[in-house]
Amino acid sequence: MSLKDKEKWDKKYSEMSSLLAQRPPSKHVEMFWKLAPGISALDLACGSGRHTCFLAEKGFHVDAVDISAVALDTLRSRVNPESVNVIEADLDTFIPEPESYDLIVKTNFLDRALIERAITALKPGGILIVETYMADPANEKPDSNPDFLLQKGELLDLFSEGFDVLEYKEFRNEPHEKYRMRKQAIAVRKS
Numbered sequence: 531m532s533l534k535d536k537e538k539w540d541k542k543y544s545e546m547s548s549l550l551a552q553r554p555p556s557k558h559v560e561m562f563w564k565l566a567p568g569i570s571a572l573d574l575a576c577g578s579g580r581h582t583c584f585l586a587e588k589g590f591h592v593d594a595v596d597i598s599a600v601a602l603d604t605l606r607s608r609v610n611p612e613s614v615n616v617i618e619a620d621l622d623t624f625i626p627e628p629e630s631y632d633l634i635v636k637t638n639f640l641d642r643a644l645i646e647r648a649i650t651a652l653k654p655g656g657i658l659i660v661e662t663y664m665a666d667p668a669n670e671k672p673d674s675n676p677d678f679l680l681q682k683g684e685l686l687d688l689f690s691e692g693f694d695v696l697e698y699k700e701f702r703n704e705p706h707e708k709y710r711m712r713k714q715a716i717a718v719r720k721s
């Protein structure tokens with residue numbers, strides 16, 4: 531399954547170099563990183579690292595995890611290894627250290643079990659930002675796997691206990707993306 535993910539994503543990044551272009555951070559990351567109580571950050575499924583680069587510029591030490599060696603090579607060329615630890619790993623099995631991070635971001639990637647592991651990896655008072663695609667009849671992407679789409683209100687339900695919800699939104703994705711899709715984002719503080 532994950533070898534397939536790796537092949538799929540390495541092929542995508544190799545064939546579509548636009549996917550490796552430097553992109554602006556998510557509005558939610560831009561808005562809520564400031565509330566992190568310290569400077570240790572984890573970027574899950576970081577790709578070529580739009581959030582890793584953004585957070586490193588803000589002074590964070592970032593662990594940046596992805597399965598694609600192609601994306602991670604691009605990321606390495608953009609960052610100072612003193613502030614970014616690039617980790618090639620399969621997030622199906624990757625277990626971050628408990629209570630280790632002040633800030634965790636996970637954007638445009640859905641693995642519900644990984645959200646649970648991210649919660650464990652967050653320090654008390656730490657900030658978690660999750661943003662990804664949700665099911666919607668108006669979605670344009672033809673081959674979306676329904677398992678990788680959030681249901682309406684799903685993130686809000688997931689963080690209903692043990693967190694302060696700082697923001698929850700359902701919205702249309704950014705214009706730089708190929709297909710118009712509905713997304714969901716949440717920023718929470720762990721109690």
Ligand SMILES: C[S@@+](CC[C@H](N)C(=O)[O-])C[C@H]1O[C@@H](n2cnc3c(N)ncnc32)[C@H](O)[C@@H]1O
Nearest residue numbers: 535539575576577596597598620621622637638
């Ligand atoms: C749509 S990109 C999102 C990149 C980045 N988070 C962003 O928002 O720009 C999804 C990323 O998930 C990574 N990915 C897919 N399956 C994975 C797995 N099993 N383990 C680790 N990374 C995976 C891909 O390599 C890809 O970089």
